[in-house]
Amino acid sequence: MIDIHCHILHGVDDGAQDLDMAVAMARMAVEDGVRTIVATPHFNNVWKVERDTVIAKTKELQAELDRLGIPLSIRYGNELRLENGSFIREALSTGNFCPLNDNPKFVLMEEPWEGFHPDTWDVIEEFRGRGTKIILAHPERHGFFRAEPSLLDRMLATGVVWTQVSAGSLIGEYGVDAQAFAYGLVDRGLAHTLATDAHNMTRKPLLAHAYDAVAARAGAAAADAIRERMRSIAG
Structure with missing residues (x-):
C-alpha cells in the first residue's frame, strides 16, 4: 500500500517529534x-516546512530505515494549505514546497479549518493551467463541506480535484458526522484516494482497515x- 498523506518527518511540524518516533x-x-x-x-502560515528541509529530513529518515532493514520508501511532499490565493501563487513561483x-x-492541498476560502476557484484554475491535480485533504472532516456539500461537488466537477x-x-475516529460524510463519498464513487494523515503513535499510520471498509461497503x-489512483501518484 501507498500512503500519500503522513506527517512522519521528524522535528519539523506537529508530526513525529524525533527520529525514534518516525522509525516507530x-x-x-x-x-x-x-x-x-x-x-x-x-x-x-504556522508550519512552513520548505523544500530543502523536506529533502534533508527525508534522506535522513530513509538512511535510518535502510540501516535498520525496514522495507519502507519515503518520498518527498508537503501538505499545502490554501491560506489565500497569493500564498499559493508565491509557493508555486518560488518552488519552496514539494508536490506529491x-x-x-x-x-x-487542504482548505483552512476555519472556513471555505473564496480564493478556491482561482486556485483551481491556477493548477488547471499547470496540468496539476489537486488532492484535497480530508474534506469529510471539514464542517463547512458537511454543511454545504455543494461546495465540494462543485470543486470535483471542475475535473481538477480528487x-x-x-x-x-x-x-x-473523527466522529459520526465525518464518518457518515466519508461513507457518502464512498457510496458515490468520490473517495478518490485514502491516506492516514498520521502524526504519531496515537494518530497511527494504519491504512489497511480503510481499504477493508471501502471493499465491504462498495466492493x-x-x-x-x-489503489490504482495511488499508484498513479506515487507508485
Missing part, C-alpha cells in the same frame, strides 16, 4: 502493509480503483 511510525506502517509513504509536512512524490502533476479521505474517518473493485 515506519515500523507500524510496514506491519500494516504500507511500503511507500509520501512524507507531507505542513506548508502553511515531487511530481508537479499532483499536489496535496478527494483524499482519512483512513480514521471510515472507522469513526473490491472500488478499493482496487483507489
Whole structure:
C-alpha cells in the first residue's frame, strides 16, 4: 500500500517529534502493509516546512530505515494549505514546497479549518493551467463541506480535484458526522484516494482497515480503483 498523506518527518511540524518516533511510525506502517509513504509536512502560515528541509529530513529518515532493514520508501511532499490565493501563487513561483512524490502533476492541498476560502476557484484554475491535480485533504472532516456539500461537488466537477479521505474517518475516529460524510463519498464513487494523515503513535499510520471498509461497503473493485489512483501518484 501507498500512503500519500503522513506527517512522519521528524522535528519539523506537529508530526513525529524525533527520529525514534518516525522509525516507530515506519515500523507500524510496514506491519500494516504500507511500503511507500509520501512524507507531507505542513506548508502553511504556522508550519512552513520548505523544500530543502523536506529533502534533508527525508534522506535522513530513509538512511535510518535502510540501516535498520525496514522495507519502507519515503518520498518527498508537503501538505499545502490554501491560506489565500497569493500564498499559493508565491509557493508555486518560488518552488519552496514539494508536490506529491515531487511530481508537479499532483499536489496535496487542504482548505483552512476555519472556513471555505473564496480564493478556491482561482486556485483551481491556477493548477488547471499547470496540468496539476489537486488532492484535497480530508474534506469529510471539514464542517463547512458537511454543511454545504455543494461546495465540494462543485470543486470535483471542475475535473481538477480528487478527494483524499482519512483512513480514521471510515472507522469513526473523527466522529459520526465525518464518518457518515466519508461513507457518502464512498457510496458515490468520490473517495478518490485514502491516506492516514498520521502524526504519531496515537494518530497511527494504519491504512489497511480503510481499504477493508471501502471493499465491504462498495466492493473490491472500488478499493482496487483507489489503489490504482495511488499508484498513479506515487507508485
